[in-house]
Amino acid sequence: MPTGNRLALLENGQAFFPALLAALAGARRDIRLETYIFELDGTGTAVAEALIQAALRGVRVHLMMDGVGSRAFTPEMRDRFRAAGVHYLFYR
Secondary structure: OOOOOOOOOOOOHHHHHHHHHHHHHHOOOEEEEEEOOOOOOHHHHHHHHHHHHHHHOOOEEEEEEEOOOOOOOOHHHHHHHHHHOEEEEEEO
């Protein structure tokens, strides 16, 4: 039986975000996530919380966000990321 990477096409947010949250919850060593838009709505807050929880359990978490698409990212969430050990970067 072949081993290694797997690929699944996720065509919309209804498919993508549950899969993303499951992957973040199951991460053991490293998370590297890049996104254009990071809104702190219900979905974005769930992703942020999953990143924080991963960092708190010892996973190296690196997040890169577009500065324009994520300009509503709050200082409070930045503080929570820093405190948990989530490494984040805004580009543009």
